[in-house]
Amino acid sequence: MAESGKHRLIFITTMLAFGTVGLFVRRVGLPSAEVSFWRAVIALAAIALFMGVTGRFGALKALRPQLWRFLVSGAVMAANWILLFEAIRHTSIALATLAYYLAPTLVILASVWLLRERVSPLQALCFALSTLGLVMMLGVSGGSAGDLRGILLALGSAVLYATVIMMNRAAGDADGVARTFVQFCAAALALLPYLAFGQGFQVARLDAGAALSLLVLGLFHTGICYCLYFTALPHLRGQQVAILSYLDPLVAVLLSVLLLGEHVSPLQLLGGGLMLLGALLNETLARRRRAAPADGRKEA
Helix, strand or coil: CHHHHHHHHHHHHHHHHHCCHHHHHHHHCCCHHHHHHHHHHHHHHHHHHHHHHHCHHHHHHHHHHHHHHHHHHHHHHHHHHHHHHHHHHHCCHHHHHHHHCCHHHHHHHHHHHHCCCCCCHHHHHHHHHHHHHHHHHHCCCCCCCCHHHHHHHHHHHHHHHHHHHHHHHHCCCCCHHHHHHHHHHHHHHHHHHHHHCCCCCCHHHCCHHHHHHHHHHHHHHHHHHHHHHHHHHHHCCHHHHHHHCCHHHHHHHHHHHHCCCCCCCHHHHHHHHHHHHHHHHHHHHHHHHHHHHHCCCCCC
16 A cells, blocks of 8 residues: 555646746747657666666566567557647647647546546546646637648547557556666667758757756656656556646646746636545545555455
8 A cells, every 4th residue: 555655746746847848948048849859868868877786787687578568558659749840830839739738638537448447426426527627727729721631630549549548558667767768769779760851959059058958857857757757657547647747737737827927717726626525536546545444444
């Protein structure tokens, strides 16, 4: 039980950290695809150094039965990033993000369909509250005729994101650092031709502050946080992953208001409160279920 609580705390921590990514990406100033490539490369180098110092390259041998899953997952992760970046080019960030965060819905549906997980009425209510809150918080605004293409791209990105989550959960309790190393190798290799034959590389024009922000993105947000993310993911139910994932956009919006001075309407603030309420109710239900056997009662 304590082990489950630890992994849930790790997952929450990574979601809070992911919510700060936008601040650093804005400071870097490179095209989104190149930011993603360099953060993957920096993280990959850091993880390789860590594995070499700690002698953890041997853990890669244990991944052989699931190696194909992690390689495909890494490539899907890169494609997920690319589709999301393209979506933001064609529509508003609000619409793209709203469509993208349908991924938790897809995770719940896939958990029920593929993993045969059961969703209680109260869990369904928590998810509905979080989803309603997300819609209110992001505030869907009218757009141009190009919105349809952007929304379709974002939905494609959401499908790929849900695929990454489900593939990692299905892989079981593999070493989190080793699996992250393999997936970032695949992601970097997938992004390389996209950049080399597309927009090219502009990293040489970065100033010191932008370079530092890119380094933080690579080492902390990508290297450390993704290792923690993939370590915790197999130990959580699909419903927990779906609802707790909403902490990412919530933190991103709050920071944009507090640090960047961006406007958020009362309706969006109410939506953020509903998202938190859904996540907290889900956590409360999970704790009660875990406490029930210890009190001598049967689990439902």
